[in-house]
Amino acid sequence: MTTTVLERPSxxxxxxxxVRKLAGHRRxxxxxxxxxxxxxLAVVMAVRILLGRYTVTIPDFLSILGGATIPGATFVVxxxxxxxxxxxxxxxxxxxxxxxxxxxxxxxPLASPDILGISHGASAGAVxxxxxxxxxxxxxxxxxxIGSAVALAIVLAASAGRxxxxxxxxxxxxGVAVAALGAAVITQLIARLPLAGAQEATxxxxxSVSGATVERIVWLTAALVVLLPLSAWLHAALRTTELxxxxxxxxxxxxxxxxxxxxxxxTVLAAAATAVAGPLAFVALLSTPVATxxxxxxxxxxxxxxxxxxxxxTADIVASEALNSVDLPTGVVTGALGAPxxxxxxxRSRKVA
Amino acid sequence: MTIxxxxxxxxxxxxxxxxxxxxxxxxxxxxxxxxxGTVLALVLLITAVAASLFVGSRTVDxxxxxxxxxxxxxxxxxxxxxxxLAPGGGSEMDEVVVAxxxxxxxxxxxxxxxxxxxxxGLQGATRNPLGDPGLLGLTAGASLAVVLGLALAPTAGATxxxxxxxxxxxxxxxxxxxxxxxxADSGTGLVLAGAAVTAGCTAVTSSLVIALPGVLDRxxxxxxxxxxxSNATEIGTALPFIVVGLVLVLAGAAxxxxxxxxxxxxxxxxxxxxxxxxxxxxGVVILSGVATALAGPIAFLGLLVPHLIRRLVAVGNRVxxxxxxxxxxxxxxxxxxxxxxxxxxGEIAVGVMTVAIGxxxxxxxxxxxxxxxxx
Numbered sequence: 001m002t003t004t005v006l007e008r009p010s011x012x013x014x015x016x017x018x019v020r021k022l023a024g025h026r027r028x029x030x031x032x033x034x035x036x037x038x039x040x041l042a043v044v045m046a047v048r049i050l051l052g053r054y055t056v057t058i059p060d061f062l063s064i065l066g067g068a069t070i071p072g073a074t075f076v077v078x079x080x081x082x083x084x085x086x087x088x089x090x091x092x093x094x095x096x097x098x099x100x101x102x103x104x105x106x107x108x109p110l111a112s113p114d115i116l117g118i119s120h121g122a123s124a125g126a127v128x129x130x131x132x133x134x135x136x137x138x139x140x141x142x143x144x145x146i147g148s149a150v151a152l153a154i155v156l157a158a159s160a161g162r163x164x165x166x167x168x169x170x171x172x173x174x175g176v177a178v179a180a181l182g183a184a185v186i187t188q189l190i191a192r193l194p195l196a197g198a199q200e201a202t203x204x205x206x207x208s209v210s211g212a213t214v215e216r217i218v219w220l221t222a223a224l225v226v227l228l229p230l231s232a233w234l235h236a237a238l239r240t241t242e243l244x245x246x247x248x249x250x251x252x253x254x255x256x257x258x259x260x261x262x263x264x265x266x267t268v269l270a271a272a273a274t275a276v277a278g279p280l281a282f283v284a285l286l287s288t289p290v291a292t293x294x295x296x297x298x299x300x301x302x303x304x305x306x307x308x309x310x311x312x313x314t315a316d317i318v319a320s321e322a323l324n325s326v327d328l329p330t331g332v333v334t335g336a337l338g339a340p341x342x343x344x345x346x347x348r349s350r351k352v353a
Numbered sequence: 354m355t356i357x358x359x360x361x362x363x364x365x366x367x368x369x370x371x372x373x374x375x376x377x378x379x380x381x382x383x384x385x386x387x388x389x390g391t392v393l394a395l396v397l398l399i400t401a402v403a404a405s406l407f408v409g410s411r412t413v414d415x416x417x418x419x420x421x422x423x424x425x426x427x428x429x430x431x432x433x434x435x436x437x438l439a440p441g442g443g444s445e446m447d448e449v450v451v452a453x454x455x456x457x458x459x460x461x462x463x464x465x466x467x468x469x470x471x472x473x474g475l476q477g478a479t480r481n482p483l484g485d486p487g488l489l490g491l492t493a494g495a496s497l498a499v500v501l502g503l504a505l506a507p508t509a510g511a512t513x514x515x516x517x518x519x520x521x522x523x524x525x526x527x528x529x530x531x532x533x534x535x536x537a538d539s540g541t542g543l544v545l546a547g548a549a550v551t552a553g554c555t556a557v558t559s560s561l562v563i564a565l566p567g568v569l570d571r572x573x574x575x576x577x578x579x580x581x582x583s584n585a586t587e588i589g590t591a592l593p594f595i596v597v598g599l600v601l602v603l604a605g606a607a608x609x610x611x612x613x614x615x616x617x618x619x620x621x622x623x624x625x626x627x628x629x630x631x632x633x634x635x636g637v638v639i640l641s642g643v644a645t646a647l648a649g650p651i652a653f654l655g656l657l658v659p660h661l662i663r664r665l666v667a668v669g670n671r672v673x674x675x676x677x678x679x680x681x682x683x684x685x686x687x688x689x690x691x692x693x694x695x696x697x698x699g700e701i702a703v704g705v706m707t708v709a710i711g712x713x714x715x716x717x718x719x720x721x722x723x724x725x726x727x728x
Contacts, residue, residue, distance in 0.1 A: 110545060158716040169541045170719045176488070176548045177712045180652055184708040187577050188701060206559055281552050323564055332560040339553025343528075346545050347535050 026298055033294045037306035041089060044313045048085040049077065052321055056081070083212035087276065088316045088330065089309040090220045091209060092283060094273035096308020097231050099284030100291070100301040101266035104238050105259045106171065109349045110342070112285040113148075113270035116175030119207075119279035120182030121151025122271040124189075127204045131189040138219055141275045148271035151178045152263065207278030207331030209316055216276040223272045227265060228305065234262040235301040280315075280331045282338025283308050289345060383667060390666035394679035401686035405458045409693050411450050421451040453581070459588055460580040460647055461689050461703070462682040465654065467595050467644040469681025470674055472655020473662075474602040474637040477609035477670045478630045479533065482660070482718075483540040486522070486641035487652025490550030494525025495645035497554040500561050511590035519594070519642035525550050526638050578649040578704015580689055587647060594643040601636025602674060605629055609670040651685075651704045653711025658684055660718070 050056050054076050056064075064070060064077050099112040113119050125147015129135035135143055158174030186205055203211055237258050270284065287308035292299045294307070315333040322328060407418055468486060475484030486492050498521020499514055506513065532546035583591075608629025611618070644651070661684075662676045685703065688710060692701035 115545075115548070154712075154716065158719045173483070173541055173544055173719055174716060176544055177715045179548070180487070180708050181712045184652075184705040188705040191577060191702070192699060206556060281556065326564045328560050328563060332556045332563075335552050335556025336560070339549045339556070342549040342552070343532055343546060346542060346549065347532060 026296075030295055030298060030300050030303070033291070033303050034300065034306065037291075037294075037303055037310060041306055041310050041313065044310055044317065045085045045089060048088070048313055048317050049081045052081075052317070054081075083214065083217060084209050084316060085313060086217050087212035087220070088209045088312040090217060090224060091273040091277040091280065092287075092309035092312030093224055093228070093305040094220065094269045094308075095280060095283040095312070096287035096291075096305040097228060097301055098266045098269035098273070099286075099288045099308065100235060100299065100304035101231050101262050101269070102284070103288045104235055104299070105262045105266070108169070108172070109289065109345050110172055110285070112288070113266065114279065114281050114284050115172065115179070115342075116155050117151045117178030117180075117182055118148050118155075118175075118267055118270045119274045119281075119284075120179045120186070121154075122148035122274035123204050123207075123279045124182040124185040125150070125271075126275055127186050127189045127193070131193050137213075138215060141219070141272065144271045144275035145268065147182075148267050148274070151182060152267050154178050154181075203278045203329065205278075205331075206329050206335060207274070207280035208319075208329035209277050209312070210327065210329065211276075220272055220276050223269075227269055227272075228302075231262070231265050231269065232301050234258060234265060238262055277312075278329075278331055280312060281335040282342060283311050283315075283334055285345070286338055286341055287311060386666055387672055390662070390672075390676055391679070394676055394683065398679050398683040398686075401683040401690070402458060402462070404690045405461065405686045406451070406454050408690050409450065409454060413450055418451050422455075456583060456585060456588060457581045457689070458686065460583045461685045463588065463591060463595050464580060464644045464648045464651065465682035465685030466678045467598060467640040467681075468651060468654045469658035469677035469684070470599055470602050471637045471640040471644070472657075473659035473670070473674045473677045474605070474609075474633045474640075475655065476659055477606075477674075478633040478637070479530070479543060481540040481543055483544050483656065483715075484659075485653060485656035486637070486644070487551075487650060487654075488544050488656060489529050489547035490525045490554065491522040491529075491547075491638065491641040492645045492650040492652065493551040493554040493558075494528075495519070495522040495642045496650055497521055497558045498524070498642075499646055500558050504561055504565050511587045514587075515590055515594055515643050515646045518646035519639050521554075522642035522645065523638045525554065526634065526641075530634070577702040578651040578707070579702045580648045580685070581700075583647050591643045591647045594639055598636045598639035598643065599678065602633050602640065603636075603671075605633035605636065606671040606674045609633060609674075649704060651707055653707045653715070654681060654685055654688075657707070657711050657714055660714075 050058065050061060054073075056073055056077055060070055060073055061077060064074050068074075095113070098118075102111045102113055102116070103109070105111075122144040126135075126140040126144040128147065129140050129143030133143075155171050155174040155178055158177070159171035183205070190204065273280075288299060288304045290311075291303035291307040295303055311334065312330065315337070316330045319328040319330045319333045322333070406422070407413070407415060471491075472485045475486065475489060476482060477484075495518040498517045501521075502509060502513065502517030509517070528550055529543060529546045533543050611629070641655075658677050658681045659673050662673050662680055666672065666676060685707070688706040689703040692703055692706040695701055
């Protein structure tokens, strides 16, 4: 005993050096991952804007941005390609950050706003706002927020005890039930709505970035400017909870209020993205595991958000180019490709089995 | 069953509610409960059928309803049933309304029985209290297969549609049960696998509906789940499938009771766990597929009805399955009738009604933590 105590001081300098070095390595790696993801996002956005059924050359694109009018091209770029790419990117950022927060708070690989029915609740709120009160455009945002809050409340009612907090896996089942309820409300209300066509209805059932407008982009970007730093701070503050609630309290963090705020911010992020792009399935679920794998097991919320953006823009490229004649909604692609991925996560996670 | 109970009541009692129940209740009182439950279920079913025929968004004089109903057998004998049931077949508006309620009621009876028995069968065969064709993705698989089948073969008749649906629910069921075998074998794991299958199938279905609007016009609002759209031909086609499915599941009921004791004990009692489960799941797949082909995806009925029966009457699989045939239609008819009058002037689709009833029920189940494993 005494010898080890006596030996320690000589070692600490070296040990803390090693720790600092390792932490520096990891920080550098995280920065590298984030830089790589920014580059990847730039590439997929460029592909989305320049290539596809209607190709635009880079000089043409730059002169259009500079204000020049090229017949045909200006309209396609400014009204269709550029807004879709930007809305896809910001919606993906919001979904990705929301997924990272939910994952951190609930500590389960399947905990994400799309599995917990939060996105469906937001979408149901927006559709109810349209069908019952005739809301349009950005007026749908408060309706979506209320819808997502109701969904979160139902999930919590199913799973949280008064003193124990959220326990076990029940919140996942409650989420599946809430998602079913939201989907039923959406289909029932949409059957009544005089929508222009199936295309418009699918924005709210599966999600699509085709309804991109300048005001939607500006609004969601503004929301992200406020919420992303806040969620990054919450994400870092909750890092200790990954060690378990007892140890987290022992290390001086107050997990319960922080967790509650983090859940609230995650819900608002998901609802904001849903209000402009619909419930893009599995984006929030998939972005965190992908980002964690890229970051060698160190989850960074910025990397998750950027991964979400890359996923949505890539899915939009596939959706608009997969079938020659039809422009599919983005959510169809994320849903079809995300379902096998969810099954894979489910089978890998021993927590649920 | 009673023998096992008296031999090892404390060891098996906790994990096996069926055994515990029969140990508490003497055989005599159990029979009384089952008989009383059956009588109650029959009364409920008759009341629900009457309500479905007499109540609707349009108030119709009961005497008119009677006259239409009395005319129906004559129309059937003269081979003119399709004409009599088709909209515009009657001369008066009221008669048209009532004539439209008859196929609707028959559809609800068939679909209700099919889904309730399918749910009870799933719960027994997977030994998981959260079995439901909707929750486990069988109906979503059936919907996808119907839409896919119609996209490839637009001229397919009612039998073709039913076969597509059975195939689809078989594929979805195989994926979910396979996921259960690979590790997600708790109730939570199966439901999540079902949610993944549902999400994937829904995405592909909606992309097909968008890509081929002409071919699939009739399926645009099919996702609602409604019993009011099927005609006499579709009902006639579905009937033999549903009978076969019911017979399969009920035939496997004895095996399910043995399976509830665990695979090893079941083998000891001479019941092969694989064969017994395969028969029941085969019936479940047929029932879910055909019910979906007839009425669209209707979730939570298969979860709700068996739990209701287990709560109120008895817990043996045979009793639950048998009573599901009566209680399932009654609950679906009540849901449909309430949906007609709850939000005038429109109607709420029965698929939405079952979700609205089922979600609070499931949440209450989760809160009471009744037999939900993995929580």
